[in-house]
Amino acid sequence: MEEALEVHRLHFAFTVTFHYIFPQLTMGLALLLVYLKTKALRTGDEHYNRAARFWARIFGINFALGVVTGIPMEFQFGTNWAEFSKAAGGVIGQTLAMEGIFSFFLESSFLGLFLFGEKKLGRIGHWWAAFLVFLGSWLSGYLIVATDAWMQHPTGYSIGPHGEIALSSFWGLVLNRWALWQYAHNMLGAVQTGCFVMAAVGAFYLLTKRDEAYGRTFVKAGVIVGLIAACLQLFPTGDMQGKQIAQNQPPTLAAMEGLFETQEGAPVAILGQPDVQKRRLDNPFEVPKALSFLTYRQWTAEVKGLDSFPQELWPDRITLLYYSYHVMVGLGTIFIAVMAAAAFLLWRGKLYESRWMLWVLMLCVPLPYIANTAGWMTAELGRQPWLIYGLMRTAHGVSPRVGAGNAWFTLIGFMGMYAVLSILFLFLVWREIEIGPEPRSRREEEGVPVLAD
Amino acid sequence: METIWFCIVALMIALYVLLDGFDLGAGAIHLLVAKTDEERRQVLASIGPVWDGNEVWLLAAGGTLYFAFPALYASGFSGFYLPLMIVLWLLILRGTSIEFRNHIKSAVWDPLWDFIFCGSSLLVAVFYGAALGNVVRGVPLDASGYFFEPLWTNFRLGEETGILDWYTILVGLLALAALVMHGGLWVQMKTSGPVSERAARVAGRIWWAVVALTLLVTAVTFKVQPQVEENFTTWPWGMVFPLLAVAGAAGVKFELAKEDQRKAFLASCAYLAGMLTSVVFSLYPMVLPARNPVYSMTVTSAKAGVYGLKVGLVWWAIGMLLAAGYFTFVYRSFAGKVVVDRDSHEY
Numbered sequence: 096m097e098e099a100l101e102v103h104r105l106h107f108a109f110t111v112t113f114h115y116i117f118p119q120l121t122m123g124l125a126l127l128l129v130y131l132k133t134k135a136l137r138t139g140d141e142h143y144n145r146a147a148r149f150w151a152r153i154f155g156i157n158f159a160l161g162v163v164t165g166i167p168m169e170f171q172f173g174t175n176w177a178e179f180s181k182a183a184g185g186v187i188g189q190t191l192a193m194e195g196i197f198s199f200f201l202e203s204s205f206l207g208l209f210l211f212g213e214k215k216l217g218r219i220g221h222w223w224a225a226f227l228v229f230l231g232s233w234l235s236g237y238l239i240v241a242t243d244a245w246m247q248h249p250t251g252y253s254i255g256p257h258g259e260i261a262l263s264s265f266w267g268l269v270l271n272r273w274a275l276w277q278y279a280h281n282m283l284g285a286v287q288t289g290c291f292v293m294a295a296v297g298a299f300y301l302l303t304k305r306d307e308a309y310g311r312t313f314v315k316a317g318v319i320v321g322l323i324a325a326c327l328q329l330f331p332t333g334d335m336q337g338k339q340i341a342q343n344q345p346p347t348l349a350a351m352e353g354l355f356e357t358q359e360g361a362p363v364a365i366l367g368q369p370d371v372q373k374r375r376l377d378n379p380f381e382v383p384k385a386l387s388f389l390t391y392r393q394w395t396a397e398v399k400g401l402d403s404f405p406q407e408l409w410p411d412r413i414t415l416l417y418y419s420y421h422v423m424v425g426l427g428t429i430f431i432a433v434m435a436a437a438a439f440l441l442w443r444g445k446l447y448e449s450r451w452m453l454w455v456l457m458l459c460v461p462l463p464y465i466a467n468t469a470g471w472m473t474a475e476l477g478r479q480p481w482l483i484y485g486l487m488r489t490a491h492g493v494s495p496r497v498g499a500g501n502a503w504f505t506l507i508g509f510m511g512m513y514a515v516l517s518i519l520f521l522f523l524v525w526r527e528i529e530i531g532p533e534p535r536s537r538r539e540e541e542g543v544p545v546l547a548d
Numbered sequence: 549m550e551t552i553w554f555c556i557v558a559l560m561i562a563l564y565v566l567l568d569g570f571d572l573g574a575g576a577i578h579l580l581v582a583k584t585d586e587e588r589r590q591v592l593a594s595i596g597p598v599w600d601g602n603e604v605w606l607l608a609a610g611g612t613l614y615f616a617f618p619a620l621y622a623s624g625f626s627g628f629y630l631p632l633m634i635v636l637w638l639l640i641l642r643g644t645s646i647e648f649r650n651h652i653k654s655a656v657w658d659p660l661w662d663f664i665f666c667g668s669s670l671l672v673a674v675f676y677g678a679a680l681g682n683v684v685r686g687v688p689l690d691a692s693g694y695f696f697e698p699l700w701t702n703f704r705l706g707e708e709t710g711i712l713d714w715y716t717i718l719v720g721l722l723a724l725a726a727l728v729m730h731g732g733l734w735v736q737m738k739t740s741g742p743v744s745e746r747a748a749r750v751a752g753r754i755w756w757a758v759v760a761l762t763l764l765v766t767a768v769t770f771k772v773q774p775q776v777e778e779n780f781t782t783w784p785w786g787m788v789f790p791l792l793a794v795a796g797a798a799g800v801k802f803e804l805a806k807e808d809q810r811k812a813f814l815a816s817c818a819y820l821a822g823m824l825t826s827v828v829f830s831l832y833p834m835v836l837p838a839r840n841p842v843y844s845m846t847v848t849s850a851k852a853g854v855y856g857l858k859v860g861l862v863w864w865a866i867g868m869l870l871a872a873g874y875f876t877f878v879y880r881s882f883a884g885k886v887v888v889d890r891d892s893h894e895y
């Protein structure tokens with residue numbers, strides 16, 4: 096069963112990581128689409144409607160992939176994690192079913208109208224369609240985060256006589272404090288992905304001197320919204336998440352920071368490689384006393400290191416957890432710097448001519464995806480060795496009858512399938528960017544070559 | 549309380565089959581009824597704006613099943629591991645083919661996606677039928693409440709059953725025939741010209757297969773699953789469900805002859821609803837029958853906590869009212885026949 100457990104974990108990790116490439120962009124873009132549609136409505140300028148239509152096409156491709164890769168996620172709770180589902184389905188099934196009933200119905204109904212019904216709906220009706228797609232996708236995000244938050248920090252439940260976990264307070268589950276901060280932090284991450292992608296496409300148009308009016312709109316929207324999101328990502332949401340972990344998952348905090356020994360005035364390690372066997376950080380590059388201050392707002396406060404906890408409570412992938420966390424924080428800091436520099440140039444009126452800044456914006460595009468993934472890895476690896484923190488160990492949650500052979504079979508199948516999807520995705524999105532936001536018929540009139548459609 | 553949720557889950561699954569059923573059926577006959585690119589775009593346009601909304605019912609039904617009957621979700625999904633994963637792959641391929649086909653026009657691009665769309669729709673229909681067949685036949689549950697079925701063993705109804713045996717394959721074929729009919733009736737209603745005519749012809753012809761397979765499967769089922777006879781004897785009013793199916797099937801033939809496209813489709817809905825409710829009725833109170841009846845899972849043994857089920861009833865009702873609102877709005881906005889001209893870039 097040892098091997099099977101590893102494969103089941105890898106199975107979920109692989110499919111969810113691939114899946115989340117798409118929702119992080121659609122949730123971020125949904126907000127930016129509402130912004131573009133609002134601009135169009137208020138200025139009456141068709142430019143913003145065309146810009147919105149362009150992004151709606153990219154949104155559509157991402158949404159389709161988000162749907163088809165999302166269905167396996169819900170299934171896997173039952174197929175690969177049967178013991179977990181049996182024990183906790185009565186609780187987390189609530190939020191998952193609500194996601195289907197409240198957000199997917201809303202989202203899928205109005206996305207169809209948003210993509211195909213602009214003429215039928217009229218200007219105001221189409222704004223509402225965009226808004227309801229945004230509402231649906233953000234609601235969906237909340238219900239998923241609430242599900243994860245319950246696994247991180249279970250609330251609103253009671254344990255029955257046979258060890259089954261039953262819901263005892265609906266609002267306790269839905270308004271879990273952990274969920275609120277995690278949601279805010281997560282959505283800001285998604286908004287940054289949307290902003291960096293929008294700014295990068297804008298920068299690409301400006302650098303290649305085509306569709307420059309759109310390029311300016313995209314860069315401006317991406318940079319302004321992106322700067323706000325990047326700052327809020329660090330404070331207060333990131334800070335609060337850190338405090339919640341310090342309070343509720345102290346071994347996780349120690350592992351994330353690579354803090355092996357309990358100490359007063361604990362430092363923050365910026366760089367360094369954890370050596371779990373020797374229980375120390377090699378080549379540390381540290382800011383003294385910073386961890387104590389960040390966690391407890393006191394320079395000399397005691398922070399518990401891994402040595403304060405029995406080894407069976409340690410997360411089982413300390414090194415990977417340490418690196419995920421450091422990659423996330425490092426990239427988050429870079430995002431603030433990049434967006435602040437770009438916003439400064441925008442304010443001075445120099446951004447659109449500043450080629451080096453546009454180059455930076457364009458090349459940054461993969462980074463928010465990496466940061467979001469690293470953030471989720473921090474959350475999920477940090478939760479180990481628990482599946483439901485303090486209630487159920489990961490090893491006790493797998494399907495007892497699904498062996499490693501069958502799990503490998505489907506994991507390999509998913510890998511093959513997703514490799515094909517990745518190629519298609521990149522190709523189709525690239526093609527939309529290449530075609531650009533100008534209506535196609537006009538391009539043809541002007542003699543601009545377009546790919547046959 | 550658990551019986552209410554049993555009915556709700558059954559209702560949601562039935563709605564899923566009615567809705568996604570027509571777009572699966574449309575996919576299964578895609579290559580048969582549409583020959584040129586324009587015709588194929590007509591078929592795709594007839595389901596384009598609604599197919600993913602239909603598929604959401606699968607998620608909603610799955611989620612509802614998950615929280616109302618967690619033990620069933622755990623046992624059933626892990627036991628049907630392989631066929632479920634294969635269905636997921638097919639749904640991924642199918643969704644991708646619908647969404648991506650029209651992004652590029654090329655002699656190698658769209659025919660490939662048309663073929664994938666048709667093939668995956670067809671196989672999903674067969675697998676759904678086989679899954680239903682497995683539930684009716686019973687699975688090798690033991691005292692632990694778990695089971696695992698390989699895809700096939702010896703194709704017999706013994707102790708070591710596989711997903712596919714002669715009975716479940718038969719049900720799979722019935723499902724395919726029924727969804728081809730359902731999809732054909734949808735396509736003839738939503739399109740015009742040769743596509744609509746061909747779809748009506750396909751539906752009319754497959755009708756004979758549907759009737760023949762329905763009779764055969766029903767007869768065999770009484771032998772395979774003794775609970776069926778017991779339930780219909782205990783509660784004779786349950787006969788309304790099979791009667792609905794019979795009326796639906798008769799209605800399809802009748803309305804097709806009268807060329808009333810809308811009513812023919814609705815009759816097919818009635819047939820499918822009648823068939824599914826008959827199955828659900830005849831299994832109650834079992835939710836997952838075991839080969840050895842001692843271990844069968846029932847509504848009581850699989851249900852979640854009472855508080856959760858009560859709260860669920862509140863938000864479920866609110867959510868469904870809202871969803872009914874959006875669905876009416878969307879179907880109204882896309883009502884009528886689809887029009888595909890050469891220049892429209894979506895579908």
